[in-house]
Amino acid sequence: MENNKHEHITSYKEHFSTWLALILLTFMTVFVSVFGADLRTLSVATAMLIATIKATAVAYYFMHLKYEPKIYKAMMAVVLALFAFFMIMITIDYLTR
Amino acid sequence: MTSETLPYTSYLKEKTGIMSWLFTLDHKRIGLMYLYGIVAFFLVGATLGLLMRFELLNPGKDLVDPHTYNQIFTLHGVIMIFLFIIPSIPAVFGNFFLPLLLGTDDVAFPKLNLLSFWLYVLGAFFALATLIFGDGPADTGWTFYAPYSVKTGTNVTMSVLAAFILGFSSILTGLNFIVTIHRLRTPKMGFNQMPLFAWSLYATSWIQLLATPVIGITLLMIVAERMFGIGLFDPSIGGDPILYQHMFWIYSHPAVYIMALPAMGIVSEILPTFSQRTIFGYKAIAYSSMAIAFIGYFVWGHHMFTSGMSGPAAYIFSILTFLVAIPTSIKVFNWVSTLYKGSIVIEVPLLFMLAFIFNFLIGGLTGLALGALAADVHLHDTYFVVGHFHYVMFGGTGFAFFGALHYWFPKMWGKMYNKTRAYIGFAILFVGFNILYFPMLILGIQGMPRRYYDYLPEFTFLNQVSTVGSWITVTGLIIIIVNLIVSGRNGKKATDNPWNGITLEWQTKSPPPLHNFDKMPTIPERGPYDYPNAKRG
Numbered sequence: 001m002e003n004n005k006h007e008h009i010t011s012y013k014e015h016f017s018t019w020l021a022l023i024l025l026t027f028m029t030v031f032v033s034v035f036g037a038d039l040r041t042l043s044v045a046t047a048m049l050i051a052t053i054k055a056t057a058v059a060y061y062f063m064h065l066k067y068e069p070k071i072y073k074a075m076m077a078v079v080l081a082l083f084a085f086f087m088i089m090i091t092i093d094y095l096t097r
Numbered sequence: 098m099t100s101e102t103l104p105y106t107s108y109l110k111e112k113t114g115i116m117s118w119l120f121t122l123d124h125k126r127i128g129l130m131y132l133y134g135i136v137a138f139f140l141v142g143a144t145l146g147l148l149m150r151f152e153l154l155n156p157g158k159d160l161v162d163p164h165t166y167n168q169i170f171t172l173h174g175v176i177m178i179f180l181f182i183i184p185s186i187p188a189v190f191g192n193f194f195l196p197l198l199l200g201t202d203d204v205a206f207p208k209l210n211l212l213s214f215w216l217y218v219l220g221a222f223f224a225l226a227t228l229i230f231g232d233g234p235a236d237t238g239w240t241f242y243a244p245y246s247v248k249t250g251t252n253v254t255m256s257v258l259a260a261f262i263l264g265f266s267s268i269l270t271g272l273n274f275i276v277t278i279h280r281l282r283t284p285k286m287g288f289n290q291m292p293l294f295a296w297s298l299y300a301t302s303w304i305q306l307l308a309t310p311v312i313g314i315t316l317l318m319i320v321a322e323r324m325f326g327i328g329l330f331d332p333s334i335g336g337d338p339i340l341y342q343h344m345f346w347i348y349s350h351p352a353v354y355i356m357a358l359p360a361m362g363i364v365s366e367i368l369p370t371f372s373q374r375t376i377f378g379y380k381a382i383a384y385s386s387m388a389i390a391f392i393g394y395f396v397w398g399h400h401m402f403t404s405g406m407s408g409p410a411a412y413i414f415s416i417l418t419f420l421v422a423i424p425t426s427i428k429v430f431n432w433v434s435t436l437y438k439g440s441i442v443i444e445v446p447l448l449f450m451l452a453f454i455f456n457f458l459i460g461g462l463t464g465l466a467l468g469a470l471a472a473d474v475h476l477h478d479t480y481f482v483v484g485h486f487h488y489v490m491f492g493g494t495g496f497a498f499f500g501a502l503h504y505w506f507p508k509m510w511g512k513m514y515n516k517t518r519a520y521i522g523f524a525i526l527f528v529g530f531n532i533l534y535f536p537m538l539i540l541g542i543q544g545m546p547r548r549y550y551d552y553l554p555e556f557t558f559l560n561q562v563s564t565v566g567s568w569i570t571v572t573g574l575i576i577i578i579v580n581l582i583v584s585g586r587n588g589k590k591a592t593d594n595p596w597n598g599i600t601l602e603w604q605t606k607s608p609p610p611l612h613n614f615d616k617m618p619t620i621p622e623r624g625p626y627d628y629p630n631a632k633r634g
Binding site: 097 | 307311337339398405409
């Protein structure tokens, strides 16, 4: 068992920047939803993309994924890739029906 | 002084009283509580199956009306899938034996483990409550396909919530096992020194963790659609029913491997013990478990070839489906090779494993027929699918479950069962199982649809054969279960290692003490299946 615990002190600047980015991305989601009616199917894809970026930012900075070994980053990447595959295959089905 | 002469208290007698069981944090006791619950629900599900076969004894009405028949096969499916086969091997034998196989004293999060069990109980309560509340159990089939599940007046919401809660139980068990395997292996046990059952649980746990949330969301969407008419799946209000099928099978196909992979792990444990030889292709079997878990995520569309899904999507899913056959057949070839030149001892657990391979081959090969686009158009939603599924799930996982029960019974209770009765029970079960399900494959090819309470007169003979098979199967099950219950009470005392196994659980007492090992277990130098007297080369 590992006993050496690593403590990471993150700067206020990094916390604040991440928070600001999340707020801006939230505004962007609302903007696309309210004013992006012409995007049709793409409005959903855009909202999903923004949500994915936000979730990644939270995991990377707030949940300290950036300090973790590569294996955990790889696990997260696999999960995201799986989710992308689900979306792509459903979209292929929908668009080629 | 040898360890045999030291007095000790087993986990069964460490504490007494009902509360010491209900709130135990001991992984072995939690495993046993799961066992009692799961076997009870298996018997309920089997009774419902028996009722269905009674109804199908003759064309027309024999026992129940069509609506009740729909409810019976739905409840049979929900109970057998969510309350028996998904939790069966991981929750019972995973809980009991994973820490023992890894040489540690418990799972990583004992309290989370107990929470998993109580969520299982709560989910079971919801499933059974559909019998009492509202307009009775759902009549949708265990798949809850929209838009019917959105419109039917039966108690879909409660059934769906049952599956939702049971999903949480499954996720927490998977999480616990992943952390346990990463963090609590005994010193010097690397991943490639782990027993193959642990490998199969590891692969299974990742599926539980990653796929189950998808069904949770999907089932909540069904509830939302029923309550608020959002227009997610119901085409009359702008929804897409095929989207439901996508989301349902994104979980439920990987879930098939939650059911099958632990069973494959059991086979990989039992075959070397009764062949007294090193397993053939350790790494191939271990990594093929991971490969099955991984590829299993990409093939869900093969359940939907005739649903109205597009041609291009169907081609892609058909090709991907055939990829799963590769790691599966790697396992089968390695198992058979393990038996070759082994010092085979025919005991009941080994017979269950040989039956597993036989049944699973039929189930797997019929699965290939269903994965082929053109054949599936003919076979989809016929009794061929019912036969295929039961060959894989009951003939595979069910036989592995009972095989594991006979293999680890002496370790769990410290008693040995009556072997003669066990042989008889196995033989009757194996014969009955094949008489029950093989006619279904023929009926399906002939075109008899599934989920109908009635059928054309030309299907009568094979349906009657199948129903007689169900009676034989139940007879076998009764003999097996009664034998184990009686032996658990009055059986002869078992030795610590009655099968000459060398994985770590055989290094401790039968039944084990509360903290599993009195001294640090020793790992065989050349891997977990390094039998000292094995023929080499």
